[in-house]
Amino acid sequence: MDLPLFVIALILGIVEGLTEFLPISSTGHLIIIGDLLGYNDATSKVFKIVIQFAAILAVCWDYRERLARVAAGVGSEPAAQRFVGLLFIGFLPAAVLGLMFHSTIKGLLFNPLTVATALVVGGLLILWLERRAYHPHINAIDEMRWPDALKVGFAQAAAMIPGTSRSGATILGGLVFGLSRKAAAEFSFFLSIPTMFAATVYDLYKNRDLLHMADLPVFAIGFVASFFAAMFAVKAFIRFISNHTFVAFAWYRIVFGLVVLATWQLGLVEWSEP
Numbered sequence: 367m368d369l370p371l372f373v374i375a376l377i378l379g380i381v382e383g384l385t386e387f388l389p390i391s392s393t394g395h396l397i398i399i400g401d402l403l404g405y406n407d408a409t410s411k412v413f414k415i416v417i418q419f420a421a422i423l424a425v426c427w428d429y430r431e432r433l434a435r436v437a438a439g440v441g442s443e444p445a446a447q448r449f450v451g452l453l454f455i456g457f458l459p460a461a462v463l464g465l466m467f468h469s470t471i472k473g474l475l476f477n478p479l480t481v482a483t484a485l486v487v488g489g490l491l492i493l494w495l496e497r498r499a500y501h502p503h504i505n506a507i508d509e510m511r512w513p514d515a516l517k518v519g520f521a522q523a524a525a526m527i528p529g530t531s532r533s534g535a536t537i538l539g540g541l542v543f544g545l546s547r548k549a550a551a552e553f554s555f556f557l558s559i560p561t562m563f564a565a566t567v568y569d570l571y572k573n574r575d576l577l578h579m580a581d582l583p584v585f586a587i588g589f590v591a592s593f594f595a596a597m598f599a600v601k602a603f604i605r606f607i608s609n610h611t612f613v614a615f616a617w618y619r620i621v622f623g624l625v626v627l628a629t630w631q632l633g634l635v636e637w638s639e640p
Contacts, residue, residue: 455519
């Protein structure tokens with residue numbers, strides 16, 4: 367599509383903000399929609415990193431009071447130290463595996479067809495998991511132990527495959543391991559902060575040669591759009607999952623993924639291939 371770059375930046379920023387914390391894969395949506403809009407060059411890689419960073423800042427803003435209390439008490443309060451410890455333990459699997467396989471995964475799997483396949487498979491997995499009977503015994507993050515955080519951390523690591531969804535993997539993993547829906551969602555949001563901060567710094571460092579002042583206005587539009595869209599999405603998502611399952615998200619993933627695969631198979635869209 368021949369759209370002005372500012373419009374593309376606005377669209378992708380909104381897409382990132384709305385999808386980052388939903389179990390539908392923000393990275394997958396950015397890859398597919400970016401490819402559809404023709405914005406898939408080297409500069410687009412840095413742009414996508416920047417707007418993902420904006421979404422994380424939105425979570426920090428939404429939970430600023432809790433984060434401020436933790437920061438103030440981490441040197442002396444056991445509860446704050448325990449909270450930071452849980453996040454660190456949950457962060458470790460993705461950190462270690464990310465350093466080991468980051469380049470390989472980005473080189474082989476970051477394309478629309480792989481993402482579409484992962485969307486369908488993930489949607490089917492969500493439907494299967496939602497048919498299970500859950501008996502949560504952890505109703506708040508403060509009730510979690512370090513093995514709970516570690517298991518959720520390994521679930522998050524599965525989201526290194528684009529199209530899987532980091533939030534979906536951590537929240538559903540949390541449900542399987544005994545967390546309530548609200549506790550799983552909130553731990554997923556908090557866990558996203560160190561995980562995505564680290565990923566952002568690492569990616570920006572590796573792509574530092576692609577940073578140019580001329581791209582600043584475009585990046586700024588995407589950043590602002592992502593920040594405000596994410597603020598809206600986080601609050602709406604917390605309200606939604608308090609009383610609903612993930613079945614609607616599962617069917618969305620399946621339909622969206624099948625549409626992409628069908629348009630590729632029928633030759634209607636020339637998607638970038640592996």
